[in-house]
Amino acid sequence: MASYLYDLIARRAPSADKVFLETPEGRKLTYGDLAAGSARFAQALAKLGVVAGDRVAVQVEKSPEAILLYLACLRAGAVFLPLNTAYTPAEIDYFLGDAKPRVFVCDPASRDKLAAVAEKAGARIETLGVKEDGSLLDLARQQAATFADVERGKDDLAAILYTSGTTGRSKGAMLSHDNLASNALTLVDYWRFSKDDVLIHALPIYHTHGLFVAMNTLLLAGGSMFFLPKLDAELIMKLMPRATSMMGVPTFYVRLLQHAGLTKEATKHMRLFVSGSAPLLAETHREWRDRTGHAILERYGMTETNMNTSNPYAGDRVAGTVGFPLPGVSARVTDPDTGKPLPRGEIGMIEVKGPNVFKGYWQMPEKTKAEFREDGFFITGDLGKIDDKGYVHIVGRGKDLVITGGFNVYPIEVETEIDGMPGVVESAVVGLPHADFGEGVTAVVVPQKGAELDEKEIISALEQRLAKFKLPKRVLFVDELPRNTMGKVQKAALRQTYNDLYK
Numbered sequence: 001m002a003s004y005l006y007d008l009i010a011r012r013a014p015s016a017d018k019v020f021l022e023t024p025e026g027r028k029l030t031y032g033d034l035a036a037g038s039a040r041f042a043q044a045l046a047k048l049g050v051v052a053g054d055r056v057a058v059q060v061e062k063s064p065e066a067i068l069l070y071l072a073c074l075r076a077g078a079v080f081l082p083l084n085t086a087y088t089p090a091e092i093d094y095f096l097g098d099a100k101p102r103v104f105v106c107d108p109a110s111r112d113k114l115a116a117v118a119e120k121a122g123a124r125i126e127t128l129g130v131k132e133d134g135s136l137l138d139l140a141r142q143q144a145a146t147f148a149d150v151e152r153g154k155d156d157l158a159a160i161l162y163t164s165g166t167t168g169r170s171k172g173a174m175l176s177h178d179n180l181a182s183n184a185l186t187l188v189d190y191w192r193f194s195k196d197d198v199l200i201h202a203l204p205i206y207h208t209h210g211l212f213v214a215m216n217t218l219l220l221a222g223g224s225m226f227f228l229p230k231l232d233a234e235l236i237m238k239l240m241p242r243a244t245s246m247m248g249v250p251t252f253y254v255r256l257l258q259h260a261g262l263t264k265e266a267t268k269h270m271r272l273f274v275s276g277s278a279p280l281l282a283e284t285h286r287e288w289r290d291r292t293g294h295a296i297l298e299r300y301g302m303t304e305t306n307m308n309t310s311n312p313y314a315g316d317r318v319a320g321t322v323g324f325p326l327p328g329v330s331a332r333v334t335d336p337d338t339g340k341p342l343p344r345g346e347i348g349m350i351e352v353k354g355p356n357v358f359k360g361y362w363q364m365p366e367k368t369k370a371e372f373r374e375d376g377f378f379i380t381g382d383l384g385k386i387d388d389k390g391y392v393h394i395v396g397r398g399k400d401l402v403i404t405g406g407f408n409v410y411p412i413e414v415e416t417e418i419d420g421m422p423g424v425v426e427s428a429v430v431g432l433p434h435a436d437f438g439e440g441v442t443a444v445v446v447p448q449k450g451a452e453l454d455e456k457e458i459i460s461a462l463e464q465r466l467a468k469f470k471l472p473k474r475v476l477f478v479d480e481l482p483r484n485t486m487g488k489v490q491k492a493a494l495r496q497t498y499n500d501l502y503k
Contacts, residue, residue, distance in 0.1 A: 003152040004177040005216075006074040008185075010035065014195050014222040021064055021227045024235060029064050031222075034071060036145035041065075041072030043143035044136060048103050048124055052077030052150050055101035055160065057123065059083040059092065059110070062205050062229050063130045065137055067215065069105065070205075073158075074177075077150030078102075080159045081172075082206035084407075086467035089117055095162055096121035099172060099362065108134050130229075154178035160362055161208060163303040163408065172362030173304045175212075182355040183306040184216035186326050191272060191297070192313055193221035193245070200239055200246040202228040208303050209277050209406065214247050233259050237266060245272040249406030250280045250438050253288055253296060267292040272313075276301060277406035278438040279394065285319035298322055300394060302380060303408075304358040309392045321391040329354035332377065333386055339373060347395055350384045351377040400491055402431030404439050407469040411491075414472065417465050418443055418458065423451030428481050429472065430494050434502045442501065443472040444494055446480060453477060474501060 016032030029037070050056060056078045060066050073080040081099055083092065085107075096104060096117060104123040106114050111127050118125040127134035152158075158180055160172040187193070199218050203210030218225055226239050233255045236246070246252075253275060256262055273288070273296045280298050289295050299310035300322035308331060311323030325331040332341050333348040342348045357378050360368035371379050381401070384394045402409040411429035418427040425446040431439030447453045455475040462471055482493040 001149055001151045003074050003077065003149045004154050004156070005152075005158055005181045006038075006071060006149060008181050009071075009216075009219045012220050012222055018195075018222070019224050020219070021067070021225055023064065023227050024229075024232075027064065029067075034068065037065075037068040037140075038071035038075055039145050039147035040140040040143040041068050041136070042075040042147040042149075044140040045072055045076045045078060045103065046147075047139060047143070048126070050076055050078050050102050052152065053079065053157070054103075055079045055081050055099045057081040057083060057096060057099060057101040057104045058128075059085060059087065059104075059106050059114075059206070060128045061085060061107055061130045062227075063128070063132075064227065065128055065132065065134075066205055068140075069128065069136070070211065070215075074152070075147055075149045077152050077156075079157045082159075082161065082211060084206050084467055084469075085204070086469060088465060088467065089113055090465060091467065093117045093120070094170065096123055098170075099160060105134075105136055152177055154181075155359075157359070159212075161303045171364060171367060174359040174362055175306075176359055179306065179356055179358055180212055180216055181220075182328065183326075184212070184220050186328060186356075187213065187217045187307060187310075188221045190310060190313060190326060191217070191274070193217055193223055195222035197221060197223035197245055198243045199223060199225040200228070200236055200243045201225045202231045202236065202252065203247060203249070204230075207277070207406070208301065208306060209247065209249070212306055213276075213301065231255060237261050240267055241269050244270060245274070246270065247274045247276070249277045250275055250284060251278075251405050251436055253280070253284050254436050257284070257287055257291065262291050264291075264293045267294060270294065272297060274299065276307075278403040280319075281435075281438075282319040300392065302382075304378065305352060305354075305380075306356045308352045308354075308356070308380075311391075318391055321387075321393050323392065324390050325352070325392070326354075326356075329356060330377070331386070331392060333384060336383075344386050344388055347383060347385045350380045350382045350392070350394070352380060353377045400430070402429070402439050402441055404431065404434070404441055404469060405437040409441055409470045414441065414443060414462070414466065414470055417462055418445060421458065421461060423448050423453050426481065428489050428491060428494055430491050430498075432495060432498055432501050434473070437473075440473040440502050441470065442498060443475045444481065444498075445475055445477050447477055 013031045019028045021029040101123045104118045108127040108129045126136040128136045158177045159175045162170045205211045276299045295317040301307040309322045311317040330353045336349040414429045427445045432442050434440035482490040
């Protein structure tokens with residue numbers, strides 16, 4: 001019996017005493033600890049009634065135990081469903097109601113406010129904390145350090161990741177064992193990871209970047225990592241002499257460039273800096289190269305596909321591009337209306353196909369069908385072009401998606417909340433250039449005549465309903481929104497009008 005992805009990880013693991021993970025406090029987990037700890041958690045899940053195909057939803061802070069739980073889900077045949085720690089109970093209510101998990105794991109401090117939400121969805125609620133505490137950990141500690149892994153094949157589901165929809169209804173992207181395994185193996189080779197690598201990991205682990213790209217790649221390479229709870233520029237600078245690589249979002253590099261200690265000498269032990277999840281400004285790319293002598297490697301991925309393209313490891317890493325399609329991945333640019341492939345250099349819809357592309361949206365067969373071409377290509381929703389040298393350029397987002405600090409924000413989610421407030425006629429939410437976050441979420445609001453709306457009050461009200469990363473950085477007030485002859489709000493005009501707001 002074998003779980004496809006976990007078996008691959010286990011077979012490629014180095015010696016049991018090699019350290020996989022080290023925290024800033026000096027806590028270490030070896031590859032042997034990963035095997036034993038994930039077995040205990042898998043036993044615990046089985047005790048709670050989890051069987052093959054059951055969903056296990058997880059909203060916990062970043063900790064070594066959270067990684068053990070992820071591996072345990074693979075071994076128990078469960079479908080891992082990580083949820084952003086910033087999601088409010090109202091948002092969690094939707095996810096649990098849609099996915100119907102067997103077990104919902106949350107932070108001990110959140111149990112009381114989420115218990116009713118879990119009960120409503122029919123999920124057993126357990127806790128897991130950063131202080132090596134929680135009911136699930138207590139149960140796991142009572143279990144044996146061995147587990148007969150549940151049989152799971154390449155096409156069986158390993159995870160569901162929710163990605164917001166433009167209609168306001170979030171979609172669960174179903175990722176198979178092979179979706180995750182094939183992509184991680186490709187990245188091991190393409191980015192030349194080995195057992196000698198030490199990765200600085202300061203990303204969240206509820207997101208595909210920090211969990212699947214970073215974690216799976218290092219596990220399949222047999223490498224090690226410094227496991228940081230969050231971005232800490234001072235700590236990262238101290239760790240660089242002991243590390244070889246880092247994966248981050250553009251915000252990481254902007255913050256590190258503000259550190260006086262960032263020099264060629266400080267980064268000489270590093271071999272690779274990777275950036276993704278949001279567009280990296282060309283000026284950030286150039287300044288980083290000038291300061292460190294390293295060219296940041298920018299790549300392009302999505303929740304539904306993991307990584308699609310990457311600038312080369314050896315070769316020109318061109319600022320403003322996301323490189324070439326990865327081995328095994330096909331990419332093309334098509335006319336958004338007809339689906340007809342466009343010549344190189346022309347801007348259109350980016351479509352991709354490969355073993356990395358997800359199996360579809362959870363319980364949304366019609367939506368899944370609409371997002372795929374008949375020949376199997378997935379319509380990404382991203383607008384871009386492929387130049388004469390084969391480099392892929394992302395020039396914008398379809399559907400007005402805002403990417404802020406590496407997180408996706410669909411305007412409709414924020415607009416719906418604002419439009420429901422007293423004194424509001426309507427609103428439009430756009431992303432504007434922001435040096436730190438890539439794009440700043442910005443709300444443009446039309447008040448009712450005579451209404452006295454306040455920017456701080458609107459943001460404060462939204463804090464109760466939306467995750468922090470979705471909150472507008474500014475709320476602007478206008479008499480009316482720009483519209484075309486068909487009555488559609490022209491968000492491009494808003495972006496142009498307020499383009500310099502954060503400069």
